[in-house]
Amino acid sequence: DSGVTQTPKHLITATGQRVTLRCSPRSGDLSVYWYQQSLDQGLQFLIQYYNGEERAKGNILERFSAQQFPDLHSELNLSSLELGDSALYFCASSVDIGDYEQYFGPGTRLTVT
């Protein structure tokens, strides 16, 4: 158990809908990362937050957004969902930025039908 929690574990929704994925980092970790794992694209970095501020952006679609709250948990919002958004979404956290390992949560499996 990495100490990173993600809810829900599974999510099934229809095209065009909007969902919110939640991540609680390990206690004391300030940085949160979101990754998407799909059959087509593999494991891809989406976005990083550090202590409430967006720090880095990767291949995140405009339909997706994220935020990190004062208690350091993070949410990833996916809207206007398409079949191709079906994937495993991972959250990771690290103590700080730079010289630290990223520990991953168990992931949220999103299925868009």
Added chain:
Amino acid sequence: AQKVTQAQTEISVVEKEDVTLDCVYETRDTTYYLFWYKQPPSGELVFLIRRNSFDEQNEISGRYSWNFQKSTSSFNFTITASQVVDSAVYFCALSPYFGNEKLTFGTGTRLTIIP
């Protein structure tokens, strides 16, 4: 741009055999980090090792060992005396040393240990 190549898509070995998973990377950064993660059938990503580009010493942890060769841009992972529990997908990843901490992952190698 950063890139990680894991040319071995799938490997199967008989239990107790040694197996090496290859990882080749590309980066313009002079300093960077390399990682290995394990993804067992349950789906979570388990951190195995982080190595910075300053340190080319090989590392051993139990049955696991890692060979980092900057000259060939490779960071290979060897499992000695493989066990069925080692069956998983293994990902090699790369990140810059400073600034953008995003991990760039390879496509993974699916390792199956045959009892």
